[in-house]
Amino acid sequence: MSVVKDLFGTMSDGTRVERYTLTNRNGVSASFITLGAVWTAMMVPDRKGKFEDVILGYDSVESYLTNPPHFGAPIGRNANRIGGACVTIDGVDYPLEANNGPNNLHSGPNYYHSRLWRAESFEEPGKSGVNFFLESPHMDQGYPGNAKIQVSYTLDDDNALKLEYRMVSDRDTIANFTNHCYFNLAGHKEPDILKQMVWIDGDFYTPADAVSIPTGEIAPVAGTPMDFTEMKPIGRDIEEPFEALVLGNGYDHNWVLNHPAGELSLSAKALDPDSGRVMEVYTDLPGMQFYTGNFLSSQLPGKDGADYGRRHAYCFETQYYPDAVHKENFPSPFLKAGEEYHTVTVYRFTTDGQ
16 A cells, blocks of 8 residues: 655645545555545556546646536535525524525535645555545534534555545534545546446435425335436436436435445445446445436536536435435434534445456
8 A cells, every 4th residue: 555645736826735646556546635635536447457547527726626516525514405595503593605596505605625624644554545634613604613624535455445524513513524526437538427337225215396405205216217226327217207307407316325324334336337347335324416417517627638528427425315404304414512423435446357
């Protein structure tokens, strides 16, 4: 295992943005930058041993400062949408910015991924990693509480990248983190993911309205295009005239994962039939947003000048359910003062020959 630190680029004021690259004994590597604690590259082999970068991203600091699709970004304090852009904590209403129609999305527009994080790398037998640290002051993004946040990435010799999120606040607040990485197992430059195959360990999903706020219903996937309980091509049902797909312009929904709360379990899997690359997703969180890049556009050139258009990649965003702050029947993202929020998600890369 090794950790290499180098210069990714500089801010307009000359501040250095450092890059950390973790490489295991198999040659698999993952890279991250201090701007936003963003995951910028993931080099994995296909069934013939050919390596490709399988996540979308940019080559410059300037692009990551904008980063409209949130490529590789840790999202907090609250991932996904909060209806009406307001949250009530201990009887007090906290208005948030309405940055997605009438709702707040990903705690924007003052995103954590546009800030510099402090970083510390480490190497241990069979694994290496980097810990990123951020302090979020009281009323940052509209949320109460001074919060100390840590996002950690650890790569092991089993080709598994573990993401850990920790947060402690001095006031009751919200903690619901995810990573908004976009995956394309054929390689980040390849234009279409519809023949890639996906399995999700979720018998239910949360239907949403026209502005993507869950109705509160927990609906079965059986007999609908939302059923991924058996692996199927992403494109097989994506254009079906099913209300959820019409409203979401494709898949952009939260699946209710089957595992017990807090138990780290295999929750999703993706396969690119041509390359044989496989990705397994493990999480201890109750939900996962599966998003098929329906609104991706060529706003900025991607890595190596790649053109990232609609449905060029997909996301597995492990999370508490969207708008859980307003749904008593959803698992709660509220965090009590002094308690630690700690969750784990793992992305493990293999091939169909393993």
